[in-house]
Amino acid sequence: MxxxxxxxxxxxxxxxxxxxxxxxxxxxxxxxxxxxxxxxxxxxxxxxxxxxxxxxxxxxxxxxxxxxxxxxxxxATSELSGAVRRLCGPELRDVLEVRRALEADGARLAATNRTEAQLEQLARLLETRDEAASSGQWAKFVQADADFHHLVVVASHNKLLAELHAGLTEVIKASIEAIDETAQPGAPKLDHHGLLYAIRDRDPERAVREAGGFLAEALTYLAENPA
Structure with a gap:
């Protein structure tokens, strides 16, 4: 060092x-x-x-x-993340359920409290994410996707919610990677533009639906296609 x-x-x-x-x-x-x-x-x-x-x-x-x-x-990078990893272990379902609870509420608040600068940053992250997906740069995609979801929660301007979400960094990345590994016909879609537009339009109810919808779809897919 x-x-x-x-x-x-x-x-x-x-x-x-x-x-x-x-x-x-x-x-x-x-x-x-x-x-x-x-x-x-x-x-x-x-x-x-x-x-x-x-x-x-x-x-x-x-x-x-x-x-x-x-x-x-x-x-893990923090005590909170370490505790979450111990609690969730390798169970993707547990991670997705925790993500849905935090990210849906974060999106609801972000639609009301986000700044213009945060909206622009979200758009840039989504562009980076989509470009990485198109070019097959999966590590870059995972990082951009995780950063996008975390910034949505940060834009809620609820410091405790953002801190809790930050503690999930490693398991969130692992869940993104795991979802992609199962990607095949019928697997959850990866598009998040609806969430971005809901936050842009300051529509809390639509933001909740968009944020929770992808994760709910992923949970349904897991239930119907067990490993």
Whole structure:
């Protein structure tokens, strides 16, 4: 990285803070293995026990996952996201139901509270998303789609709702990827222009229908086409 060398007492808390910062800033990405214990000891200038205690604390919080014989990997970018991942696990249905609850209400509020700047940003994200889909750039599509849905919730101007949605970042991306993996005749459509237009027109009821409609369709599809 390197991590900054710790300073005085409270070494475990300092190490936890530095490691959490590496995770939340994306320096250590979700799914990647973090530096080994000897590497962390050298970088931080602390003992093995301090590093181990910090790793245990972050693993307990859901940010890290220790895999015996394989190393320690980043599991989530926040405690909230880690908790959601533990609760939802691999169940796509659970994730979609949580998304529908948050995003439908976020869209309702966004239709009333969004700014012109946010509307323009939503349009740009949707354009990027659609271009990525057309050119087969799936990683770019997933990122743009996730950013679009999150900005809709941010445009609600409800800080708690936006924070809860941000905590779902990893599972939302996973749900987008999973939905695409099932894409075939009869699978949910990927168009979100109706949602954009409802927010543009400041129509809360239509925004709710548009935001919840795609996710409801995805849930119906899952029920009719179990893995």
């Amino acid at each position: 390197p991590l900054a060398t710790t300073r005085r007492a409270g070494l475990v808390d300092q190490v936890i803070d530095q490691m959490r910062s590496a995770i939340t800033t994306g320096e250590w990405r979700v799914g990647e293995r973090i530096p080994t214990e000897p590497e962390l000891v050298t970088a931080l200038g602390v003992g093995r026990n301090t590093v181990r205690e910090a790793v245990r604390a972050l693993a307990h919080a859901g940010l890290l996952e220790v895999r015996q014989g394989d190393g320690t990997f980043v599991r």
